[in-house]
Amino acid sequence: MFLSELMPARDALSIIKSVPLKLDVEEIPLDDAHRRVLAEDVKSLLSSPPFDKSAMDGYALRAEDSFGHSQTNPAHLKIKDRIGAGQMSNVTLKNGEAVKIATGAPIPEGADAVVMEEYTIEDGNNLEVEMSLTPGENVSPIGEDIVVGDLVLRAGQLLRPQDLAIIASSGYDEVKVFKKPKIGVITTGNELVMPNPDISGAEVINSNHYTVKALVEATMACPTLVHRVDNAEIVEEEFERMLATHDALITTGGTAISKGDVVVDVADKIGEVLIHGVALRPGKPFAFGKVHDKPVFMLSGYPVAAMVQFDVFIRQQLKRMQGINTCPKTVKKTAARKIASTLGRTDYIRAVTDGEMVKPLKIKGSGIIRSMVESNCYIIIEENLEGVEAGEECEVILYDSLQV
Amino acid sequence: MFLSELMPARDALSIIKSVPLKLDVEEIPLDDAHRRVLAEDVKSLLSSPPFDKSAMDGYALRAEDSFGHSQTNPAHLKIKDRIGAGQMSNVTLKNGEAVKIATGAPIPEGADAVVMEEYTIEDGNNLEVEMSLTPGENVSPIGEDIVVGDLVLRAGQLLRPQDLAIIASSGYDEVKVFKKPKIGVITTGNELVMPNPDISGAEVINSNHYTVKALVEATMACPTLVHRVDNAEIVEEEFERMLATHDALITTGGTAISKGDVVVDVADKIGEVLIHGVALRPGKPFAFGKVHDKPVFMLSGYPVAAMVQFDVFIRQQLKRMQGINTCPKTVKKTAARKIASTLGRTDYIRAVTDGEMVKPLKIKGSGIIRSMVESNCYIIIEENLEGVEAGEECEVILYDSLQV
Numbered sequence: 001m002f003l004s005e006l007m008p009a010r011d012a013l014s015i016i017k018s019v020p021l022k023l024d025v026e027e028i029p030l031d032d033a034h035r036r037v038l039a040e041d042v043k044s045l046l047s048s049p050p051f052d053k054s055a056m057d058g059y060a061l062r063a064e065d066s067f068g069h070s071q072t073n074p075a076h077l078k079i080k081d082r083i084g085a086g087q088m089s090n091v092t093l094k095n096g097e098a099v100k101i102a103t104g105a106p107i108p109e110g111a112d113a114v115v116m117e118e119y120t121i122e123d124g125n126n127l128e129v130e131m132s133l134t135p136g137e138n139v140s141p142i143g144e145d146i147v148v149g150d151l152v153l154r155a156g157q158l159l160r161p162q163d164l165a166i167i168a169s170s171g172y173d174e175v176k177v178f179k180k181p182k183i184g185v186i187t188t189g190n191e192l193v194m195p196n197p198d199i200s201g202a203e204v205i206n207s208n209h210y211t212v213k214a215l216v217e218a219t220m221a222c223p224t225l226v227h228r229v230d231n232a233e234i235v236e237e238e239f240e241r242m243l244a245t246h247d248a249l250i251t252t253g254g255t256a257i258s259k260g261d262v263v264v265d266v267a268d269k270i271g272e273v274l275i276h277g278v279a280l281r282p283g284k285p286f287a288f289g290k291v292h293d294k295p296v297f298m299l300s301g302y303p304v305a306a307m308v309q310f311d312v313f314i315r316q317q318l319k320r321m322q323g324i325n326t327c328p329k330t331v332k333k334t335a336a337r338k339i340a341s342t343l344g345r346t347d348y349i350r351a352v353t354d355g356e357m358v359k360p361l362k363i364k365g366s367g368i369i370r371s372m373v374e375s376n377c378y379i380i381i382e383e384n385l386e387g388v389e390a391g392e393e394c395e396v397i398l399y400d401s402l403q404v
Numbered sequence: 405m406f407l408s409e410l411m412p413a414r415d416a417l418s419i420i421k422s423v424p425l426k427l428d429v430e431e432i433p434l435d436d437a438h439r440r441v442l443a444e445d446v447k448s449l450l451s452s453p454p455f456d457k458s459a460m461d462g463y464a465l466r467a468e469d470s471f472g473h474s475q476t477n478p479a480h481l482k483i484k485d486r487i488g489a490g491q492m493s494n495v496t497l498k499n500g501e502a503v504k505i506a507t508g509a510p511i512p513e514g515a516d517a518v519v520m521e522e523y524t525i526e527d528g529n530n531l532e533v534e535m536s537l538t539p540g541e542n543v544s545p546i547g548e549d550i551v552v553g554d555l556v557l558r559a560g561q562l563l564r565p566q567d568l569a570i571i572a573s574s575g576y577d578e579v580k581v582f583k584k585p586k587i588g589v590i591t592t593g594n595e596l597v598m599p600n601p602d603i604s605g606a607e608v609i610n611s612n613h614y615t616v617k618a619l620v621e622a623t624m625a626c627p628t629l630v631h632r633v634d635n636a637e638i639v640e641e642e643f644e645r646m647l648a649t650h651d652a653l654i655t656t657g658g659t660a661i662s663k664g665d666v667v668v669d670v671a672d673k674i675g676e677v678l679i680h681g682v683a684l685r686p687g688k689p690f691a692f693g694k695v696h697d698k699p700v701f702m703l704s705g706y707p708v709a710a711m712v713q714f715d716v717f718i719r720q721q722l723k724r725m726q727g728i729n730t731c732p733k734t735v736k737k738t739a740a741r742k743i744a745s746t747l748g749r750t751d752y753i754r755a756v757t758d759g760e761m762v763k764p765l766k767i768k769g770s771g772i773i774r775s776m777v778e779s780n781c782y783i784i785i786e787e788n789l790e791g792v793e794a795g796e797e798c799e800v801i802l803y804d805s806l807q808v
Binding site: 034049053145146159164167199230303367 | 434435439449450452453455459461487490491492508509510544548549550556563565566567570571572573574575577593595598599607608610611612613615621622633660705707711769772773776777
C-alpha cells in the first residue's frame with residue numbers, strides 16, 4: 001500500500017485540494033463577527049441615512065431665505081422649534097422660519113439647508129443668518145450612504161471593522177458566517193513530555209503540541225489537542241474519537257516512509273492513505289489520507305519538518321474549509337548566497353530578509369527549531385530548479401504574510 | 405480652554421505619545437500565548453536535544469566497526485538491546501555490538517553513529533551492516549538546537565508558533581507576557597439605536613459600536629462597550645465608572661469644535677483636554693485628554709472620521725500599551741488621478757490599489773461608510789503637500805497591513 005516513491009509536492013497538493021469540502025454556516029451576533037467570513041450576500045434593509053439629516057449643529061431653513069445675505073446684511077428669521085439628535089420637529093417650515101437643529105437630527109419638512117451656528121446670532125426667537133446658503137448645504141440626504149435593497153457586501157468577505165458598520169447600518173444585528181472548522185490534533189511519541197525543567201532519561205519535550213496548536217489558530221480554525229503513545233490500538237481509538245466530533249485530523253510523528261509506521265498504519269487500516277512521502281525538504285515524511293470521508297494530515301515528528309508541511313499542505317486547506325480563499329503572496333528577493341537544490345524536489349529554506357536581499361540561514365536540520373525562530377521567511381526552490389545562484393532572484397514567502 | 409486653532413496631526417500625535425504608558429505583565433499558560441507579546445527575555449533551562457539522540461530508526465553502533473563495509477561485504481555485529489523512543493539502554497556498547505534504536509531515543513554509551521534500518525539485515529541477534537558510516541552519522545548531538553542557558557527569545561517578541569516551540573523546549577510551560585489593555589468605549593448620541601429593520605422617526609443605527617469594538621480588537625486590546633445619551637451628568641458618571649476599571653477610554657460623538665460639546669466638556673471638567681480639533685481630513689473634530697492619569701481619546705460621531713482618527717491617533721498607542729512597537733508600513737504607489745489637498749492639513753483618502761497604481765474613491769464625506777468598505781487603502785497626503793498630480797508617487801497604507 002505505501003507508495004515507494006516520493007510524490008512531487010505539487011501533485012500532493014492537487015490530491016489534497018481534490019478532497020471535497022463541506023462548508024458549514026452559522027448565524028452569530030454581529031458583535032462577534034470581526035474577522036469571520038461572510039457566508040451570504042448582504043442586502044440592506046434600510047436606507048442610510050434613513051432621512052435627510054443635519055450634518056451640523058445649526059439652524060434648518062429654506063436656502064432661498066439666505067440668498068445674498070452676509071455678515072453686514074444678515075437675513076432675519078423666526079425660530080419655530082428646537083430639536084436635538086434623536087428628536088423630530090412637527091413644524092412644516094415656511095419662508096422666514098428656522099428650526100434650531102443638532103447634528104444627526106432629521107431636517108424638518110420644508111427646510112432644505114442648515115446654516116452652521118457660527119454664522120448666526122440668536123436673540124430669543126429671532127435669528128440673524130450672516131451668509132448665503134445653497135440648497136442642500138450641510139444636509140446628508142436620505143440614502144446618501146446606502147439605499148434600501150443595495151447589495152452592500154458579498155459572501156466570502158473576511159469581515160473588517162468597516163464591514164461590520166455597513167452590516168449594522170443595513171439593519172442587521174446578526175450575520176451568517178462560515179463555521180470555524182474543528183481540528184483534532186494528535187501528537188504521538190513515547191518519549192514526549194510536557195515542558196518542565198526536570199526532564200530525565202529519554203524524555204524529550206513535546207514542542208509540536210504548541211506549534212501545531214498555534215498554526216491551526218493562525219488559520220482561525222479551532223484545535224483540540226491530545227497526546228498519545230506509539231501504540232496502534234490507542235492511536236486508532238483516538239482517530240475514531242476525534243473524527244466523530246471534528247472536521248479534520250492532524251497528527252505528528254509516526255510517518256516514517258521506509259516501513260509502515262504507527263500513525264500511517266492506522267490511517268491505512270480504517271481509511272485510505274493517498275499520499276505517503278513527498279519530494280519536499282524539509283518535510284519528506286508526510287502522509288495524507290481520508291478516514292470516514294474526513295481529511296487526515298500526518299506530519300513528521302520533527303518540529304521544523306512539521307511546520308513546513310503545515311505551511312505547504314494544510315494552511316490553505318484549513319482556510320478553504322471556512323471560505324477564505326486568499327493565498328499567501330510570494331515576493332521576489334535577491335539571494336545573498338548560492339542555494340543548492342535537487343531537480344524534482346521542492347525546498348523551503350529558512351531565511352532572513354530585510355529590504356531586497358534574502359539570506360538563507362546556515363543552521364539546518366529538520367529538528368532545529370532555532371532555524372524557524374531566527375528566520376522571518378522561506379526561500380522556495382521549486383522542483384524544476386536546481387538551485388539559485390548568489391545575486392539571482394528567488395521566490396520568498398514572509399512568515400508574517402501567512403497569518404490570516 | 406478649548407483650542408481655537410486646528411492642531412497639525414503630527415503635533416497631536418506627539419502629545420499623545422508623550423503620555424507615559426504603564427505596561428502590566430502577567431504570567432499565562434504557554435498554551436494561551438500565541439500572538440501575545442513576550443515581557444521578558446527567555447533563557448533556556450535545558451539543552452535540546454537533551455541527549456545525543458537517534459535521528460533515524462536503525463541500529464546504534466561504533467562507526468569504526470562499519471568502516472569499509474558495503475552490501476557485498478557487510479559488517480557482522482551482535483544486537484545487545486532494543487529500545488524505542490522514550491526508552492534508554494543500559495548497555496555500554498563495545499566494538500562488534502549494536503543496539504536497535506528508534507528515532508528520538510538516546511544513543512547508548514559507547515555508540516557514535518546510527519545505521520538506517522534500510523542498510524541492514526537482522527537475523528535473530530545477528531546484524532549485517534551494508535554500509536560505511538562516519539562518526540556522528542544520524543545522531544542529533546546534545547544541545548544541537550539549544551544549549552542550556554542560551555538566550556532563545558527577547559522581550560517584545562510577538563509570539564509566533566515557532567517561538568512557542570522554543571519556549572517549550574527551553575523547559576517552560578508558562579510565560580510572562582504584557583497584559584492586554586482594557587479599553588472602555590462609550591458611544592454617545594441620543595439618536596443612536598442598535599441595528600434593527602424597523603427604525604423610525606429620528607433614529608439612526610449606532611454603527612460606531614461595531615467599528616470601534618472591532619478596531620480595538622484588531623490591536624489585540626480588550627474593549628468594553630456602552631452607549632450613553634448626550635447628557636453631561638450621565639457621561640461623566642460613565643467616565644468615572646469606566647476609568648476605575650480600564651486602562652484607557654475611547655468615546656464617539658460630542659466633539660464639535662466650535663463650542664463645548666458634551667464629551668469634551670466632561671473630559672475638561674474632571675481631567676485635562678490637551679487636544680481639541682486637528683488639521684486632519686476626515687477627522688477634524690478629534691479630542692484627547694488625560695483623566696485620572698489615563699488617556700481619553702474622543703472621536704467624532706461620524707463613522708469614517710472616527711475610523712481615520714482611530715488609525716491616526718489610537719491604533720499605535722493601544723499597541724504600545726501592550727509592548728508592540730511595530731509601525732504600519734507605508735508603501736509607494738502611483739496616483740491614478742490628481743488629488744487636491746491643502747497645505748497644513750493631513751488627508752487620509754480612501755482608495756483602491758491593485759498592483760502599482762492607486763485610485764482615490766470618488767465617494768467622499770465622513771459619514772459614507774461605503775467609502776471604507778469599497779476601498780482597501782488610504783492615500784496619505786502629509787501636511788507639507790498641496791496634493792498629488794496624476795502619475796505622481798504617493799504614500800499608501802494598506803488596510804490589511806494595519807491588523808496586528
